Amino acid sequence: TLLDFETATSHDIVVQASDGTASSTERFTISITNVAPTQPSDTNNTANTVSEGAQNGDLVGITATATDIHGGTVTYSLTDDAGGRFQIDSATGVVGVKDATLLDYESATSHTITVVATDGAASSQQQFTISVTNLPPSQPVDSNDAVNSVPQDAVQGTTVGITATSTDSHGGAVTYSLTNDDGGRFQIDSHTGVVTVKNPGPAIPSRCKPPTAPTLQSLRTSRLPSPRSLPLWARRQLIGPRTEC
Numbered sequence: 001t002l003l004d005f006e007t008a009t010s011h012d013i014v015v016q017a018s019d020g021t022a023s024s025t026e027r028f029t030i031s032i033t034n035v036a037p038t039q040p041s042d043t044n045n046t047a048n049t050v051s052e053g054a055q056n057g058d059l060v061g062i063t064a065t066a067t068d069i070h071g072g073t074v075t076y077s078l079t080d081d082a083g084g085r086f087q088i089d090s091a092t093g094v095v096g097v098k099d100a101t102l103l104d105y106e107s108a109t110s111h112t113i114t115v116v117a118t119d120g121a122a123s124s125q126q127q128f129t130i131s132v133t134n135l136p137p138s139q140p141v142d143s144n145d146a147v148n149s150v151p152q153d154a155v156q157g158t159t160v161g162i163t164a165t166s167t168d169s170h171g172g173a174v175t176y177s178l179t180n181d182d183g184g185r186f187q188i189d190s191h192t193g194v195v196t197v198k199n200p201g202p203a204i205p206s207r208c209k210p211p212t213a214p215t216l217q218s219l220r221t222s223r224l225p226s227p228r229s230l231p232l233w234a235r236r237q238l239i240g241p242r243t244e245c
Contacts, residue, residue, distance in 0.1 A: 004070040005034040006119060036122035037066040037074045040093070040115045048128060052105040053135035053169045054097050060086065060130050064093035066117030074117050079125065082111035086130065093117075095128070104170040105134040137166040137174045140193070154197045160186065164193035 009032050016025045042048070044063040051058075066074050076093045078086065087098040095113065097103070109132050116125045142148070146161035166174045176193045178186065187198035 001070075003032055004072075005032045005121065006068070006070065006072040008032065034119070034122040035069045036124045037068050037117045037119050039124045040064040040066045040076070040117045040126040042128060044094075047131070049131045049133055050097060050103060051133045051135055052103045054100050054103060056097055056100050058097045058100070060095050060097065062093075062095040062113075062115075062128050062130070064088065064095065064115040064117065064126070064128075066093075066124060068119045072119050074119055077116050077118070078113055079116050080112065080114035080127075082113050082130070085111055086113050088113075088115060095130075103132055104172075105132050106168070106170065106172045108132065135169045137168050140164040140166045140176070143193075150197060152200075154200055156197055156200060158197045158200075160195050160197065162195040164188065164195065166193075 011030050011032065012027055013030065014025050014027050016023050018024075041064070042062050043065040044061050046061040048061045050060045064076050066076075068074055075090045076088050077090060078088050078095075081087065081098065083102060084099050085097065085102045086095055088095050093115070095115075110129055111132065112127055112129050114125055114127050116123050118124075141164070142162050143165040144161055144163040148161040150158055150160040164176050166176075168174055175190045176188050177190060178188050178195075181187065181198065184199050185197065185201075186195055188195050
């Protein structure tokens with residue numbers, strides 16, 4: 001426990017040789033070789049992940065820890081910072097984001113860094129992998145200022161005034177789909193976000209209403225007297241209302 005490279009790199013001893021009457025001595029120097037700190041390990045139990053939407057300085061779940069054999073000071077650095085994406089606190093070993101603009105899930109889902117621990121003379125190192133999590137595109141908005149409407153006699157492909165627009169945090173391609181097309185009535189262009197009519201179905205002109213009372217044709221099947229033998233008020237009841245158009 002008395003051998004500590006950080007305290008003294010060498011020690012002198014004196015050797016005495018004696019024949020029982022006379023003696024001679026000689027001094028020898030013994031050099032102390034340094035022992036590197038232990039290999040860095042991650043003492044942070046959280047997952048080593050970072051969002052592609054992170055900000056500079058955000059933590060990634062890594063706290064590199066190494067010890068000197070005699071409790072000397074250990075400092076930390078990165079010999080591989082994944083192309084400038086990450087940084088490490090030299091005293092605490094905590095790893096954080098250095099340049100968040102370089103984090104893009106669509107380009108790379110993980111990055112590897114190399115942490116070096118040193119006592120000032122010797123060093124040890126360890127690699128750590130950091131996963132990049134995906135950030136969803138922004139919530140779709142309607143970038144079409146027109147009213148969201150369509151006439152009931154519209155044909156397939158008629159636009160309805162909706163252009164869904166969303167952006168990826170790093171400018172990646174965004175595609176669109178409908179999870180609810182209201183029974184197959186509408187469709188969306190997967191690239192442009194433009195919504196159009198898919199299946200208009202049969203349409204009834206808005207100014208016409210179907211009859212709601214029995215007609216003369218339907219009542220004749222009930223073996224009623226001939227309409228001509230009935231008074232005028234009865235004939236009106238029998239014929240029923242006209243279709244209103």
